[in-house]
Amino acid sequence: VEAAQPFHWGFYFHHRLRDQGGFDIVLSHFPHGGVEATQAGFVERYATLFERKNVAPSTFLHNHRQVLTIDPDLTQGWAEYRGQFTWLSQYLRRSKHYPYSSQGGQSRLYRSRLFLERSLQLLRPGGRCAVVLDPFWAQSNSTPLRHWLQRETALATVLDVSNHQKLWPGVPARTTLCTLWLRRQGPTQASPYSAYATPDNALSSATLGDVLQRLIHLAE
Known part of the structure; x- marks a missing residue:
């Protein structure tokens, strides 16, 4: 236990979780791998x-x-x-x-999937989550997590974005990240997933900015 250095949410945020049902929002870039x-x-x-x-x-x-x-x-x-x-x-x-x-x-x-599941448990009903994590939606081994998210949350978007247009200097072109917006108030009514993860459809920085702005307004 000492080596793992665990953080006990129920101990440090007892009143927030008990009296308010959880946090209003989770914003994070989850650890990868x-x-x-x-x-x-x-x-x-x-x-x-x-x-x-x-x-x-x-x-x-x-x-x-x-x-x-x-x-x-x-x-x-x-x-x-x-x-x-x-x-x-x-x-x-x-x-x-x-x-x-x-x-x-x-x-x-996968670290990011564990973080995502725990984050939703810490959100109050109606709370929002906006995170960056490893791509997972299109992978067959994510089926249980994907179905749970669709059932329990309103997913505004799950967006895979690659670095083929050099969005992040010094990062390999094949690098792909997932951005996710949701509200803890399900279920999700339509497919939230979009992917721009290949050289043919990779987004430029300007186009990505426009896409993210639309998604932010959609999530409000």
Whole structure:
């Protein structure tokens, strides 16, 4: 528990959740990727150990198997780091808070989907949510989450946008983000999904601005 540093919403916001039913709005850019051990994450968390062992992070990132075979301290640290994700994944799959993001014992857990499900639980009835997250709507493994959102919320839009028009300098062109607007007052009456995620239909910055302005007015 100490390693995970959990945040207890019911403890810190008891009066907000009990007396007002939740928050009025959630605005966020959710963390991306899966709930899993990564080499980059290990380097970041154990930066002090790498410095003490005089091992360059780039060396580990390019030759991690070789590094782990010759340094027992890094090997132990890697085992501890991976173990934290093992029990964290088990908790998330068993928790009652994430029934639609954690279905399937062998399926990957996505951080942004877990954050989205938890955010809706923290919204008051009629509350609004506007977030940026990893694309999920068109993926077959998101079916339980997608159906729950359509049933319980009024989705103004789910929009996938790629970087083929260089909207974000320094970010690979294949990078795609999803923007989502909803209100906790379902069900959704029409299909909310649009995708501009290929080189053929990627949006320019000006066109994207116009699209987002229309969507914002639509959500009001």
